[in-house]
Amino acid sequence: MASANAPAHRSLYGIRSTAPNQSQPHTPPRSPHVLSGSYGSPSAVRAEDDLVLIEIGSRFIRAGFAGDSSPKAVESWGPEKRRRVGDFGAWQQQQQQQQQQTATGVWAADYEIWRFDLRDFDLDLFQHRLDRLLRDAFTRCLLIDSRPRRMGLVLDPAVPIPLLSAVLDTLFNNFQTPIVSLLSCPTMSAVAAGVRSALVIDMGWRETVVTSVYEYREVKTTRSIRGGSLLLNGLYDLLRSILPAGEAKGKKKRVVSFDECEDIMCRVMRCRTCVTKSPRRQPAQLDTVEEQDESGTEAKQTDGQLEIPLRSTDPPTTLSLPLGKVADLCDDTFFNGSPLPDDDEFPIHLLVYNHLLQLPMDVRAVCMSRLMFTGGCSDILGIKGRTVDEVMSMVEAKGWTPVKGKGFEQARKKRSSQNRSDPTSQMTVDKSSGGGGGGGGGGGEREREEEEEEEDPVEAKIWRNRPVTRPLQGQLRAIHSLGPWAGASLACHLKMAATATIDRDQWQQHGANGASRPSDVDTKAQQRHSGLLRSGGGGGGGGGGGGGGGGGHHGNWTLGVWGVIPSSAPKPILDTKHMRQNPELYERTCLDRKYQALAGNAGRIVDLHGQWLELRRMGSSLRHRVKLLGCLLSLEQAEAKAESEIESLALQLPNLTDTSTPPTRKITQHVNRHARPTKLESSTCTSSSPSPSPSPSHVEIGSRLGILDFASAASSTGWGWYYLVGQGSQLEQALIQFALSTASKHGYVPVSPPSLVYSHIGSACGFRPRDQNGEQQIYSVAQADEDVRRGVPARCLAATSEIALAAMKADSTLDYHHLPIRHVAVSRCYRAEAGARGADTRGLYRVHEFTKVELFAWLAPDDSVARTMLDDMVAIQLEILAKLGLYCRVVVMPPSDLGASATFKIDIEAYFPSRARRRSDDDDDDDDDGWGELTSASICTDYQTRRLATRVRLPADNNRLSFPYTLNATALAVPRVIAALLEYGWDEASGTVAVPECLRPWMDGRHRIGGPASSSSCM
Secondary structure, three states, X not given: OOOOOOOHHHOHHHOOOOOOOOOOOOOXXXXXXXXXXXXXXXXXXXHHHXXXXXXXXXXXXXXXXXXXXXXXXXXXOOHHHHOOOOOXXXXXXXXXXXXXXXXXXXXXXXXXXXXXXXXXXXXXXXXXXXXXXXHHHHXXXXXXXXXXXXXXXXXXXOOOHHHHHHHHHHHHHHOOOOXXXXXXXXXXXXXXXOOOOEEXXXXXXXXXXXEEEEOOEEEEEEEEOOOHHHHHHHHHHHHHXXXXXXXXXXXXXXXXXXXXXXXXXXXXOEOXXXXXXXXXXXXHHOOOHHHHOOHHHHHHHHOOEEEEXXXXXXXOXXXXXXXXXXXXXXXXXXXXXXXXXXXXXXXXXXXXXXXXXXXXXXXXXXXXXOEEEEOHHHHOEOHHHHHHHHHXXXXXXXXXXXXXXXXXXXXXXXXXXXXXXOHHHHHHHHHHHHHHHHHHHHHHHHHHHHHHHHOOHHHHHHHHHOOOOOOOOOOOOEEOOXXXXXXHHHHHHOOOOOOEEEEHHHHHHHHHHHOOXXXXXXXXXXXXXXXXXXXXXXXXXXXXXXXXXXXXXXXXXXXXXXXXXXXXXXXXXXXXXXXXXXXXXXXXXXXXXXXXXXXXXXXXXXHHHHHHHHHHHHHHHHOOXXXXXXXXXXXXXXXXXXXXXXXXXXXXXXXXOOOOOOOOOEEEEEEOHHHOOOOOOOOOOEOOEOOOOOOOXXXXXXXXXXXXXXXXXXXXXOOOOOEEOOHHHHHXXXXXXXXXXXXXXXXXXXXXXXXXXXXXXXXXXXXXXXXXXXXXOOOEEOOOHHHHHOOOOOEEEOOOHHHHHHHXXXXXXXXXXXXXXXXXXXXXXXXXXXXXXXXXXXXXXXXXXXXXXXXXXXXXXXXXXXXXXXXXXXXXHXXXXXXXXXXXXXXXXXXXXXXXXXXXXXXXXXXXXXXXXXXXXXXXXXXXXXXXXXXXXXXXXXXXXXXXXXXEEEHHHOOEEEOOXXXXXXXEEHHHHHHHHHHHXXXXXXXXXXXXXXXXXXOOOOOEEOOOOOOOOOO
């Protein structure tokens, strides 16, 4: 008998049980949860001691008190639940016909509480639906008032974060729940079966989920879409095919209601037995008597028919349903399928076999002997035995070897035949194994005799009365479970710790973002405080999560890592001291570059730094006082938060503008003035009606030559992409080789960079939105859910090879004597051009993917050295454009045209005749009409190296660590240069385009594009 002072989990009398059934009518006993303080004991008024347990599924909600053997309320959702008081529309035949669902629509959507596919799912409507169901359960079945009570949620581990947030918001805001404990359905099913490890097969409404639980921890989960919804749709198709011809004509309308079809499925559905039933499985392995006695009468039952009255058809009719077709439907839904199914549509037996095959050997040995079936579809007659027989036959045929194929089968049969044909070896093995076993047994007996002489008689009596039992392993066996709600009720009543415990105040302050990251959770503390077999009263997350003594036992709860910079990223090293000393300078820089939203960051950094200093001063004084350790912890957290916010704000600030940057565009020189277009003939035009430029555009020229194809690209990819065909593709390669050879002559080392980079690397290089609408400049690559859960960093397509080149030296220290380090790279660039959509929509001038040759350099942190290197890069650009024969000009850009990383920028623009209005020879060349950017060169100082943690030691300053400067320049933007060459070299008379002399070695000596390929022809 348990003593009064024994812990709660050792007292069997503390577990509530339902009243026994009585044959005579009687008044049901009054629940202790509804006794008022006037008539009950004083403890009855403590509503916070009662833990309300809620299980939410796709179709049903179960609610009750912890310690009860079964839930007191089982609520379902349907069209009837949506009616208000006084709504009698359900009894009006005309309205029923109007509300009749179409055959192509979602049939069961009105009967589902939620679904994991959140596309076109209204979360607000789901919250109202959940609130109504819970209030009905609490007031009609649980008979409890509106006082706040602790609650436990039994949920599937795959519930999406938005659904979980909606459920928690409903409980915390509508029911004022102080604490919610989260419990996993598969683990609770194992608890309800009385085992620590199990293979839980949940045959639910939307899908069948197989979860392996080992020592109360979920090891693996696999899913299949074969569930109750698929079976119900198949049954409806079967009923409609059997209906008389006149009633089955209207295929656009549902001829049988959902409720009637579901009722037929629950009453009639059955499953055939396995054709190759294994003799090893004993009938006692399954506890359902009906399933054991089916095999003898199955042949007779499959030939019979069942008369079913249908009342939802118009008119009502009686249907003769063959039982054999019902069994075939169940087999097709759960066990039959295509030879090569998708990953989410495996048959049940194949899903279970593959799941066991992928488990570790020790976990598989334990779980395969503890198969348990849960969910509504597991109640189908014969489906449990069929699943076990199918899995056992697959094990006997294939074993536990994942290797398959004809060669492997031939080798296995050959080894088995050799073992059967050589009995001597088998006898030798048997004798050796038997001798070894006997010798081992003899040694064990001698040791046992020696131990018996020295053992304590009292201890021997204890061991005789309590023999050691070994768990069953390595055999397929099905066991019975009371379900996840019953397991959670037992676990919470025994005050076992929950998977997670969420406090109402913390949730309302932070929401789902307040969850701890996995890296912040102490694994050992989790194992000590969240183990399911923690004994003792109070403090458990599942049963005592809200008690005063339980606060220290609440494990850190986490919802995963989203939007966090990975730990592998280099830590930015920012000059926040300069930002604090010159906040007005940074504010003016942001306003000049139209970053109005970031103008206050510098001032905020100053305020936060003052708070940080004060917090640090207070923290340093408290570190010497042990009694104020809790206060010290909060101060350190505030200190870290302030430092993190400083870093976040500083990362968003752009680079300072160089003092030599002009306030407006400044033209410094022109190149190839002799290539300036001559005066255009305007005999057919008048001053009052200007005509467009007679010069054809590169789009028209390329289309006539057949080297540009925009129509095919629009069909395959969309606007902003193009095809270069024939000599156009050859011209692109010639430009690339010419630019590479020119850069290599000046000492630049070629590099082939990747096109995919981490998103935080692109952000560190200054590629972020230029406008206030939050539109991205780069293309981000979508991540799989598994990568998001594992914290894999997000990736994006490189907008320029500058990003990949800058990342080459990330988180490293350069040798000062190796500076400058110069590279030239050829890469494909991907630009969203979010801020310029609608401009230059035709042609090669503004595209989303193009080839570019980029110059990049690291050099000593010296402004004069940077300006010299910039002049050298501009000289290389001018040399390339001069040899190509393009009319260009050099422009120093104002602050409004600088990128986030640039402090000084020079653009080289080319004149495009097709982009200009009608002009004369005496027009001013400084007019922006007709000019377009070809290349650019920028000084980034230490903006990128600080954010990428690239450092250099300065020998002249006692080897002090500093940050090198970076420069980048576009040697050649291939599409724009091709556009300019087509317009400059076009000859209307011959219909050809002249090839510059510098490109002819890479054009097979060709002088013109579109004409004969003779190298002797002149331009």
